[in-house]
Amino acid sequence: MDRNIISYFFLRLIQSIFSILGAVIIIFILSRVLPGNPAIAILGPKATPENIERVMKEWGLDKNYLEQFSIYISRLVQGDLGNSYIMGISVNKLVIERLPASFELVVFAFIISLIIGIPLGIFIAKKHDSKLDLIFSSTSILGFSFPTMLLGILLLLFFGLGLHLPVGGRLDPRYTIKVYTGFMLIDTLLNGNIAAFIDAFLRIIPPALTLAIPLTCLMVRFTRNSVLEVMMQDFVKTAKMKRLPESIVMYRHILRNALVPIITIAGLYFAVLVTGDIIVETIFAWPGLGRLIWEAVTLRDYMVIQGAVLVVSIIYISVNAIVDILYFYIDPRIKG
Amino acid sequence: MNFPRTIAIIVILIAAIIIASIFVFRPGLQQPEKIIVVGTTHNPKTLDPAMVYDIASAIVVQNIYDSLVGYKPGTAELAPKLAEKWEANENSTIWTFYIRKGVKFHDGTELTADIVKYSIERAQKLQGPPSFLLDVIDSIEIVDKYTIRFILKYPFTPFPSLAAFTIFAPVSPTAENLEEKPVGTGPFRLESWKKGEQLVLIANKDYWRDPPKTDKIIIKIYPDPITLRVALEKGEIDLAIGIQPQDVEVLLKNPNLKIVSVEGLVIEWLGMNLRREPFNNKLLRKAINYAIDYDYIINVLLRGTAARLYGPLPPAVFGYDQEVEKYGYRYNPDMAKQLLAEAGYPEGKGLRELELIISSSERAERKEVATVIQRNLKEIGIDVKIVDLEWPSFLERLFNHDFDMYMVDWFPDYVDPDDWIVPLFASYGLNLDGYNNTLVDELALKARQTNDPQLRIELYKQLQRVIVEDAPWAFLYVPKMYVFMQKNVEGFILYPAYYIDFYPVYKA
Numbered sequence: 001m002d003r004n005i006i007s008y009f010f011l012r013l014i015q016s017i018f019s020i021l022g023a024v025i026i027i028f029i030l031s032r033v034l035p036g037n038p039a040i041a042i043l044g045p046k047a048t049p050e051n052i053e054r055v056m057k058e059w060g061l062d063k064n065y066l067e068q069f070s071i072y073i074s075r076l077v078q079g080d081l082g083n084s085y086i087m088g089i090s091v092n093k094l095v096i097e098r099l100p101a102s103f104e105l106v107v108f109a110f111i112i113s114l115i116i117g118i119p120l121g122i123f124i125a126k127k128h129d130s131k132l133d134l135i136f137s138s139t140s141i142l143g144f145s146f147p148t149m150l151l152g153i154l155l156l157l158f159f160g161l162g163l164h165l166p167v168g169g170r171l172d173p174r175y176t177i178k179v180y181t182g183f184m185l186i187d188t189l190l191n192g193n194i195a196a197f198i199d200a201f202l203r204i205i206p207p208a209l210t211l212a213i214p215l216t217c218l219m220v221r222f223t224r225n226s227v228l229e230v231m232m233q234d235f236v237k238t239a240k241m242k243r244l245p246e247s248i249v250m251y252r253h254i255l256r257n258a259l260v261p262i263i264t265i266a267g268l269y270f271a272v273l274v275t276g277d278i279i280v281e282t283i284f285a286w287p288g289l290g291r292l293i294w295e296a297v298t299l300r301d302y303m304v305i306q307g308a309v310l311v312v313s314i315i316y317i318s319v320n321a322i323v324d325i326l327y328f329y330i331d332p333r334i335k336g
Numbered sequence: 337m338n339f340p341r342t343i344a345i346i347v348i349l350i351a352a353i354i355i356a357s358i359f360v361f362r363p364g365l366q367q368p369e370k371i372i373v374v375g376t377t378h379n380p381k382t383l384d385p386a387m388v389y390d391i392a393s394a395i396v397v398q399n400i401y402d403s404l405v406g407y408k409p410g411t412a413e414l415a416p417k418l419a420e421k422w423e424a425n426e427n428s429t430i431w432t433f434y435i436r437k438g439v440k441f442h443d444g445t446e447l448t449a450d451i452v453k454y455s456i457e458r459a460q461k462l463q464g465p466p467s468f469l470l471d472v473i474d475s476i477e478i479v480d481k482y483t484i485r486f487i488l489k490y491p492f493t494p495f496p497s498l499a500a501f502t503i504f505a506p507v508s509p510t511a512e513n514l515e516e517k518p519v520g521t522g523p524f525r526l527e528s529w530k531k532g533e534q535l536v537l538i539a540n541k542d543y544w545r546d547p548p549k550t551d552k553i554i555i556k557i558y559p560d561p562i563t564l565r566v567a568l569e570k571g572e573i574d575l576a577i578g579i580q581p582q583d584v585e586v587l588l589k590n591p592n593l594k595i596v597s598v599e600g601l602v603i604e605w606l607g608m609n610l611r612r613e614p615f616n617n618k619l620l621r622k623a624i625n626y627a628i629d630y631d632y633i634i635n636v637l638l639r640g641t642a643a644r645l646y647g648p649l650p651p652a653v654f655g656y657d658q659e660v661e662k663y664g665y666r667y668n669p670d671m672a673k674q675l676l677a678e679a680g681y682p683e684g685k686g687l688r689e690l691e692l693i694i695s696s697s698e699r700a701e702r703k704e705v706a707t708v709i710q711r712n713l714k715e716i717g718i719d720v721k722i723v724d725l726e727w728p729s730f731l732e733r734l735f736n737h738d739f740d741m742y743m744v745d746w747f748p749d750y751v752d753p754d755d756w757i758v759p760l761f762a763s764y765g766l767n768l769d770g771y772n773n774t775l776v777d778e779l780a781l782k783a784r785q786t787n788d789p790q791l792r793i794e795l796y797k798q799l800q801r802v803i804v805e806d807a808p809w810a811f812l813y814v815p816k817m818y819v820f821m822q823k824n825v826e827g828f829i830l831y832p833a834y835y836i837d838f839y840p841v842y843k844a
Binding site: 043045049058088089097101153157169173174283291300 | 346382390463464467468530534566567729
């Protein structure tokens, strides 16, 4: 590795650390700016000022913000995200329980989108300006703008009541599976339970499709446009004139260059999806990170909001950093 | 590198697995144990009786722990549970409870009066959300190994019904980490809890009654009621708690399903801010009471899943006066218009636009009900703007008295008329509406302090009359509680106090 890359990595790392620090402060302030507090949320109509006061005191929320923040930070640097007020359980534990569910779903959806979206995009680019191109381009716009809520419910009903397949949750609760990795598809196999694996596999398809359909459409459009753009460039014309086989021109010359914008958009989208699409997780009873954040916000459980959003921010920032680094390997121009 | 071929292979492989799993493998589930799968939209937050103050958590805790006092099956009447009997001194300040002998915790520890004392003092020390319920207790004395005495700060007749609350459930003194690993005396033990996903309860074979008829209860959480409904229809779950009113009609027609329902204790009302104009005018409040089409709301909108609330108390509670159904308000738009004119606002002239705050995230049908009320009030000339807030934001405005009107529901902490009248109508209660009537204050205090049931009935009768006449609210409805289950599920009993008891449930 040359010096250039190392210094770039280093710079990127420092940038990321600052971004995370900024995120910590913003999340702390934002969660407390929300009207209401955890004592009100749980006490409901019985939240008299005295009742609120005693509960808030017990939870250490009667201290001023600066004091609360310094306690939070001092625990955070030791890797401790604090305890949930209402559940009394460590936030680290809550996040670790939920993260694999979100991750598994997103990776699954992502793989579907990539293996369908990119080849389809290339195919359409080759046939650009034909009737086929017009049809695919317009369907992809439709697919991308279809509301998730509606798509999710339609898929739930289609798979559940139409095809009579299991839906909702990650696994039939009657299976007892020992948890090794937190990824259901892997754990069921490690348990040697094929029936449970199939059940888990069937259950992940509808929520994954709900995420994957708009993403696939986006991939198709981006790949098509990006490939087309590269195809028009001089070096491709040169390669073609050299009478290189078409497949080599396509995959070594065109696709490699066309991939840069595709990876950018894919990376951004991956991070967005890991934040857990709250709607998908709600419809399919998927116990992911998005649901956890939603539950915490409705309860004003500051520690859980802070912890979960921080983890999401770290994922987002890391994925962005990884994407930047990937450019080095894909784009010959950045490599210099 | 042959990019397209590898991709093609992967695509074909995945497609093959999908097709194979749909058509070839039909996973069969072996079930040697007797299992009941419960689906619910309620997501428990904590399992520590000292901290529990929400229905979702209470549903689970009630099956792992026993309180001192229980209910007669299917009613809100008190019955012995861990306490075999109880008695009070003449002015209801000293309560003696006789604890059942031979009750064991899940860890084998025997229940004694000492442990009851320890558990309640632990809850007092923890200061969790429900700890205010223990404020009435001045001190706790141990009389003997199985007898405990509560000395109260003031006369309080409803004390036994308070002792049915989960905070009165004894916890094992040897247990640590009760938030996640509960150890109670109840019919089930907790086997596992994946937060936000599912809980597994295992029968307690050493229960002080006969062991439960089901070996394992799996509680699966469905955040979206649509998914819950699909799971019920597909038979993935045996019992569903949290089906929406609009789905009731269709599910009742399903030959595989049945419903168990009971009139609940929750009341829903439209509150008004009596501190402000125009609500300091009783005639206007009465006009609003006459303007609302209650039958339409209950029969059309809620599809019969609620009963009418005529006064401050729901029908299922002790002290409810049936007369209220005669003198209470009914839909009468002409009367409403007349009263509005008498109030000084003929056809609503001179009235500003009134703001109605609600939180539909907490009860989904509330928004539709509010819209009907808005339409009804428009018909007599009152303009209403509905503001739908998220739950904590709504509560903050409610407690800051920053509203014209609001809609909310109330679930009692203890099943005694005292827990409706004092917090909601006495000026020394929560006083949400700014309602202030010294007669109500006096009668409520007297009813709380007297031990004579007949006298209490009389007092509450009078209270209902006075409050309805003053019309500080528009009294709306009492939602029914209902649970759907597969036809082969037997033994399920629903309690008005939102007690979901899995102990007698079994699959035929």
